[in-house]
Amino acid sequence: xxxxxxxxxxxxxxxxxxxxxxxxxxxxxxxxxxxxxxxxxxxxxxxxxxxxxxxxxxxxxxxxxxxxxxxxxxxxxxxxxxxxxxxxxxxxxxxxxxxxxxxxxxxxxxxxxxxxxxxxxxxxxxxxxxxxxxxxxxxxxxxxxxxxxxxxxxxxxxxxxxxxxxxxxxxxxxxxxxxxxxxxxxxxxxxxxxxxxxxxxxxxxxxxxxxxxxxxxxxxxxxxxxxxxxxxxxxxxxxxxxxxxxxxxxxxxxxxxxxxxxxxxxxxxxxxxxxxxxxxxxxxxxxxxxxxxxxxxxxxxxxxxxxxxxxxxxxxxxxxxxxxxxxxxxxxxxxxxxxxxxxxxxxxxxxxxxxxxxxxxxxxxxxxxxxxxxxxxxxxxxxxxxxxxxxxxxxxxxxxxxxxxxxxxxxxxxxxxxxxxxxxxxxxxxxxxxxxxxxxxxxxxx
Numbered sequence: 081x082x083x084x085x086x087x088x089x090x091x092x093x094x095x096x097x098x099x100x101x102x103x104x105x106x107x108x109x110x111x112x113x114x115x116x117x118x119x120x121x122x123x124x125x126x127x128x129x130x131x132x133x134x135x136x137x138x139x140x141x142x143x144x145x146x147x148x149x150x151x152x153x154x155x156x157x158x159x160x161x162x163x164x165x166x167x168x169x170x171x172x173x174x175x176x177x178x179x180x181x182x183x184x185x186x187x188x189x190x191x192x193x194x195x196x197x198x199x200x201x202x203x204x205x206x207x208x209x210x211x212x213x214x215x216x217x218x219x220x221x222x223x224x225x226x227x228x229x230x231x232x233x234x235x236x237x238x239x240x241x242x243x244x245x246x247x248x249x250x251x252x253x254x255x256x257x258x259x260x261x262x263x264x265x266x267x268x269x270x271x272x273x274x275x276x277x278x279x280x281x282x283x284x285x286x287x288x289x290x291x292x293x294x295x296x297x298x299x300x301x302x303x304x305x306x307x308x309x310x311x312x313x314x315x316x317x318x319x320x321x322x323x324x325x326x327x328x329x330x331x332x333x334x335x336x337x338x339x340x341x342x343x344x345x346x347x348x349x350x351x352x353x354x355x356x357x358x359x360x361x362x363x364x365x366x367x368x369x370x371x372x373x374x375x376x377x378x379x380x381x382x383x384x385x386x387x388x389x390x391x392x393x394x395x396x397x398x399x400x401x402x403x404x405x406x407x408x409x410x411x412x413x414x415x416x417x418x419x420x421x422x423x424x425x426x427x428x429x430x431x432x433x434x435x436x437x438x439x440x441x442x443x444x445x446x447x448x449x450x451x452x453x454x455x456x457x458x459x460x461x462x463x464x465x466x467x468x469x470x471x472x473x474x475x476x477x478x479x480x481x482x483x484x485x486x487x488x489x490x491x492x493x494x495x496x497x498x499x500x501x502x503x504x505x506x507x508x509x510x511x512x513x514x515x516x517x518x519x520x521x522x523x524x525x526x
Contacts, residue, residue, distance in 0.1 A: 084480045087159045090490045091152075092462070096455055097497045098152050101145035103454050106219045106265065107272015108138045109185075109212035114302065116208050120201050126295045127302075129520045131208065134276070135193055136515075137508060142189070144504050151493070159486075163469050163479035166243060170235045171228045173248045178221040185214025219268060220261040224252050226461065231256040231328045232470050256324045263317040267410075267457065270310035271450040274413060276303040278447025281440045291525075292517055300443070301424060304417050307446075311414035318407070319374060326375035329471065330384040332464035335395040336403040337371055338364070339385045346371040346383040351404055354397035359386075361400065395464045402460040409453035413446055 112131045119127035153175075157164050188210035196204055228234075234251025236244050280300035284293065325333040333339075338354040338361035339346060348371040352364025372381040386394050420439060427433040465471055469479040 083482065083484050083486065084477050086486045086490065087480045088476065090486055090493070091155055091159050092459070093490075093497070094148070094152050094155055094493065095458070097500075098145065098148040099454060099458055100451060101141050101148060102219060103268045103271050103451065104141050104275060105138065105145045106215045106268035107270070107275065108134055108141070109208070109215045109272075110269050111272055111276050111303065111306065112138065113205075113208045113212045114306065116205055118302070120205060124298075125524045126298055126521075129295070129517065129524060130299055132196065133512075133515075133517065133520065135189070135196075135208075136511065139189065139193060140504065140507055140511070142186075144500055148497075148500070159481050160469065160479045161481055162474065166470060166474060167225070169243045170232075170246055170248070171225055171251045173252055174221040174224040178218050181214050181217035181221060183214075185211055185218065188214065216265050216268070219264055223261045223264045224254075224257055227256040227260045228252075228254045229468075229470050230260075230332075230461070230465055231324075232473050237473060255328050259317065259320050259324050263314065263321055266310050266314045266317055267454060270307055270314055270413070271447075271454055273303045273307035273310060274417075274450040275447040277307055277417075278444050281435075281443035281446075284435065285437065285440050285444070289518070291521060295517060295521070304421055304424075304443075308414065308417035308421060311410060311417055314410060315414060318410070322374045323376070326381075326383065329465070331386065331389050331393060332395055332399070333375065334384060334386045334388075335397065335399045335464060336460070337361075338397075338400045339371065339383060340387050341385040342382065342388050343385065344372060344380045344382050345369045346375070346381075348374065349400070351408075352400075354400045356397050393467060395466050399460055399464045402456050402463065406453055406456040406460055409449055409456070413450055413453070416442060416446060 112134050115127040115131040115134065118124065119131065156167075188207045191199075192204070192207040192211060196207070199207065228251055231254045232251075233254040234247040234249070238244065277300055280296045280303060283296045284300065288296065322333065325336070335354075337346075338349050338352070340359050345368070347366040347368050349361045349364040349366055352361045354360070355362050369379040371383055372379050375381050375383050420435075420443065423435070423439065428435065467475050467477070469476045
C-alpha cells in the first residue's frame, strides 16, 4: 500500500471499531429511557429491571467507546495533519462542545447507576433522560464535522491555501448537517433497538421459567416497536439524504446509482455491480424514472451522471455496492420488524401461539445485521467523497501524513482492537452469567 491508502485503511479500521460502541452508546440509552418511563407509568417492575440491566451493559460499552474515540481523535492529527490544519481554523467548535455533552452523559449515568434505587421517580427519569441526551448530542456534534467535509461551508480559501472569513456557526450548520445528524440519530436508535431484540430473542430460544419468559417477551415487544418506527423514519430520512446528495454531492449520487450519462427520467438501479470496463451497472434491476423522483421529487428531474465530471474526481465504483447493502439491510430489517409485530398481534396475543424458532433466530441476527448496515453506511459516506477529504477543497493525498512507517503501528492497533473486542465480550458474558435476570427478579419481587 502507498501511504495514503495505508492511512485510509488505518483510520477506517479505527473508526469502524469505534462506531460499534458509539452507535450502541446512542441507541441503548433511548431503550433505557423508554423502559424507565413504562415502569413509572405502569408500575411494572420488569421494566425497572430491564433499565437497570441495560445500564450495566451500556456502562461496559461506554468504557470501550471512550478510549476508542480518543484513539480516533489522536489519529486525526497523526494521520491527517493537512486536514487538521484546516479543521482547527474552521470547524473546531463541535469538538469543543462535545466535551460538555460527554460530561453531561457521564455525570448522570454515574448518578443513575449508583443511586437509582434511592432516587425519587422524577429524578430517575431526569437522570436517564440526560444520559440519552448527552449520548445523542455527542454523536450529532461529531457528525457535524463529517457533514462539513461533505458540504464545506463557513470559510473562504485563497489560491495559496490561506483560510479567511471564517464563520464557525455557518460551518457547523453546513447544508447537509440537519439531514445527516437526524439520520445518524435515528439509525443509532434503530440499531440499539435491534440489539435489544436480538438478545431477547436469543434468551427466548432457551428454556425459561414463566416469569423470565414474560420478562423477555416484554423486552422483545418493546424493542421491536422502537425498531420498526425508527427503521421507517430512517427510510424517510434516507430519501431526504438523496436530495441533499443531488444538490450538493452529485458525483456521490451518480456513483451510488452507477449513473454515467446525465439524464431526465433517470432510473434507480437496485443490486448488481458497477463494471469499470463497460462503465455500466451489471445484473441490476432498474426502476424507471425512480432516481429522478428521489433526487428532485419529480420524474423529469435532471440527474447528473459521472461523465459530467473529470474522471480523477470520480468516487470508486464499489460505492454502488455499499449503497445497495446499506439500503438492502435497512429494508430487510424494516420488513422483519413488521412481520414479527403482525405475528405477535394476530397469533401470539390473540391465539396464544409461540414464536417459531426460525423467526426467533431471524431476530437474533437482526442485531448484527443492523450494525453491519451502520458500518456500510459510514464507509459509503467516506468512500463516496473520494478523492476528496474536504469536498472540492482538499484531496485525501493533500490531507494525509507523509510518514511512511505506518504498517507496524497499524498491526499493533489491530491487535489492540482484537483484545478490546474479546475483553468486552468476556466481561459482559461473565457479568450477566453471575447476575442472571432471575437473581434481579428475586430481589425485586422477593
